[in-house]
Amino acid sequence: MNHDIRLVIADDHEIFRDGLALMLSRQPDITLVGQANNGRELLELLTSVEADVVMTDLKMPLMDGITATRALLQRNPDIKIIALSMFDEEELIVEMLEAGAKGYLLKNADKQEIIEAINSxxxxxxxxxxxxxxxxxxxxxxSRFNPPRENNAVTFTDREKEIIRLICQQFTAQEIGDKIFLSKRTVEGHRTRILEKMNVKNTAGVVVFALKNNLISEAELL
Structure with a gap:
């Protein structure tokens, strides 16, 4: 029987944490089961509370999110962890993924993206x-982050490869259509199939997949 997603938030900024908690408390299918002020509190909390997903800040006093993530996953490999990050913490995000986090969000992410991340x-x-x-x-x-490949034999048509490169270069569906003489709707159909084949949720996922599988070079992104 399905249950609501049990969520814990760890962040030392009380106002941010309370705002996030309030927003998520209004969501069906998500139940906030606890909050922590730092990594040490998070580990302590999860000895008495069961959680499916943890959203944790990267930088916290006493114990940071990366150390807490390693400890939590040693104790419970099934728990899913999302890093909460500032825009300038790219090295820490990579370290967090290498530690076992399943995803990351910038702290200015909108409500829809936060909910999408939790569900994903x-x-x-x-x-x-x-x-x-x-x-x-x-x-x-x-990095050493190497999630298991769910689609081992993904193949793309030449048209799809062309569209993948343009998606990675941040062109909109309309702009892609204008460049390769397709309607916006046709491009959106291709984009949907590309995301399904790659098993990713957004453009960022397309970029990572495309780089990893040599569908685009780093130089082409600049």
Missing amino acids: VYEDHIFYCRQTSARLAAMIVK
Whole structure:
């Protein structure tokens, strides 16, 4: 029987944490079961509370999110962890993914993206924040982070490869259509199929997949 996604938030900024908690408390299918002020509190809390998903800040006093993630996953490999990050913490995001986090969000992510991230990691998908920079995507590809490939034999048509490159270069569906003489709707259909084949949720996921599988070079992203 399905239950609501049990969520814990760890962040030392009380106002941010309370705002996030309030927003998520209004969501069907998500139940906030606890909050922590730092990594040490998070580990303590999860000895008495069962959680499916943890959203944790990277930088916290007493114990940071990366150390806490390693400890939590040693104790419970099934728990899904999302890193909460500032825009300038790319190295820490990579370290967090290498530690076992399933995804990351910038702290200015909107409500829809936060909910999408929670649902994605709960379903055991990797979630890359929409605002992932080309630099961060390249760092992730070069890192030790190597999620299991669910689609081992993905093949793309030449048209799809062309559209993948243009998606990675941040062109909109309309702009892609204008470049390759297709309607916006046709491009959106191709984009949907590309995301399904790659098993990713957004453009950031496309970029990471494309870099990892040599569908685009890092130089082409700049």
